[in-house]
Amino acid sequence: MAGIFEYFVVCGLGPEVRTLDGNKGFHGMGVMYLASLLDQYPPSNHSLYPPPPPQLPTCVLPAGVEFYSSGFDSNDVSTFPRSYPIVLTEGDGSKIYVSCIAFRDPVSDDIAEAYRIPPNSFADKCICLVSRLPSFCMLRNALEELFALCFSPTGSSKPLWDVIEYMVSNVPLPTPGKDRVLFAIENCLLSVEAPPKEGLPHADISFQPLVECLDVDNLITFFTAVLLERRILLRSDKYSLLTLVSEAICHLIYPFRWQHVYIPLLFFSGVDYIDAPTPYMMGLHSGVDTSNLAMDGVVVVDLAYNRITTTEEIPPIPEPDLSSLRGDLLKLLHPNVVGIDVMKASFGNSSEQYPKVGNKPWGEDHDLQLR
Template identity: 30%
Template sequence: MEGQVGGRMLRLFRNCLPRLRAGSLQDNLRDSGKEPERAQEHCLPAFAGGQHFFEYLLVVSLKKKSAGADYEPTITYQFPKRENLLRGQQEEEERLLGAIPLFCFPDGNEWAPLTEYPRETFSFVLTNVDGSRKIGYCRRLLPAGRGPRLPKVYCIISCLGCFGLFSKILDEVEKRHQISLAVIYPFMQGLREAAFPAPGKTVTLKSFIPDSGTEFISLTRPLDSHLEHVDFSSLLRCLRFEQILQIFASAVLERRIIFLAEGLSTLSQCIHAAAALLYPFSWAHTYIPVVPESLLDTVCCPTPFMVGVQTRFQQQVMDSPMEEVLLVNLCEGTFLMSVGDEKDILPPKLQDDILDSLGRGTNEPQTSEQLNEHVSGPFVQFFVKTVGHYASYIKREANGQGHFQERAFCKALTSKANRRFVKKFVKTQLFSLFIQEAEKSRNPPAGYFQQKILEYEDQKKQKKSREKTVK
């Protein structure tokens, strides 16, 4: 996935953002291009799982404040415009749309018109109080034109994590916006009415562009869905394998981790990659790939967090009263601050296994999917070896409700080093949330992790069989 904000952070927005007056969004959109009447929200067909591609397409532009030279990000285009919402829904939507501009321009309000600006693709995630998550996929660039001008952001809000696919959608939005806002509408309406494809499947959209004719756009979802939200290439360019392993170790014990880089794309991609290494577990704490300037106090939080900060705010971060933290400079490939025990968290033998696996075949050309599998695989295998036996230690009642036998689970590990690590890991929220879901299900989920567990158990059986034959 490529800032994800816990419920605590969204409550912070409610306090730190001005309450939007009724109709204030319409005021913000007054200068935007007119949409056809059909752009108003209407009933959509129901699809399996209720998964649609997106909830909103927004254009966020910089508008000069009435006083001073600063600019503030403002939503200047919204599709679709929702109507007939209940009061509670309307208030929640206004809070959401009020927070989004902060994350589209997290680097403050001191801007000036530019003639050149490198396009950046990044993302953020907002987690609501009820635990539901919305992902913002962003493309920031200079609009077409001559002379100095201000960058703007195309932002697609969706509940679905698939960064490669949404990057392609942003390409199509950008291409159409160069012509006219009105040209975006038919494409996005077609996308909104299409069902999100299953892993490995493709959805094809028919779209007309003036002077180009009818185009057919194919959007394919990766077959391996557990890595569809991540690209490890940026992380590998910035850090050595040993450093990535130490970041992983810190994340496994739910510590505080700060990434520094200037580019929004680099921050976004690297922090999503670091979080993806935790699969099949999910980071449930504060998680903001690019922290807006107004929320930099997040680094003072005493609870676990994983956040990205632009290097222009490095000194401000360093001067903040922080508790034990791992501070990673992605531009320099160094740790500016650390707890000091990061190399000792994981069992030594398993650390060596991860590094050996990562080092094999890295110089050979690989597709993005192959690279993701190459990097993710050793970390998945780490969890297979340490906690892959969890299902055997869930005792079930007659009604199917399971109860995890933690003590017996830990004692089942023959390696003292592995057992020492697992005794710490089972106390984390990462593991607790995972095991709570496992207790509810009669059978282990038939996913990628379970597949690797079965493969590992089969390998152990074959090894025992060979050893008996030799004897």
């Protein structure tokens, strides 16, 4: 039986401590270290499941593993756990969807003693749910429930690994055209539906981050660059934004498909990939320095500053299509501005009502209209 979840995985500091440069041993707190696969379910000796992708530890902790002198501090937001999705692409073009929660975990006494790491140190650790189903919201909710159980003062009513084993082994993929699949994690009920066979492709994401990071003109420029199959680099200091915006723009170009290199969240040590000559779409944390790269022809989409830069001109969409698209986007995103002069009450004996304007909270209807 094919299940929603392929793996539950734990990644972090392995028994052999190495820097990202490959140097063995502990070289201080300010150095980044290689992540390793620490634990998984199903176990590695399970014959019915292929092993997790070998690049998984590097991708789920894209900056590497960092050491800290302290753990979680409720007064310091930089110590809070981080929840974010990543997407991996296999050689045949199929995608693997991973929900991640990274947090500071105490370094074991054995490793600290073996590598002379200061006592009471902490290091990055990441728990992950791996799936073939692009259900970003469900994956995040399920993993956050597991994380809460793991660190809850009262714990779980069952051993945590029993809960994980049940999820991975017994929650089936939903069947198209049938009822949704329901499953529980402790007292939390979750559900997932099969993607519809007809209509637009399934998208279990909100397009709101995309339209909040980029204004209408930059959104159109970004859209055009994707259609022209340029080399595209997204920058943000939020891992989630890089993945969600990349996924959103790929949905917006339907019925076309992005068929080139696709790495929504590039691991920091892979920064040289940006010099690749072929089309790609990659996301890179804004803290990574790219000043030593040529960047010729790369379309850099800065999500933090609503800015797009490139050394090569991006030709505009021809008129009148450009004006029509821009007008439709403005109506959707800024209805109060577009319709500010529209009289909102009916007049005479006419039953016709001019469209009412307002700022409804962003929802699935907005996503559908945008697509």
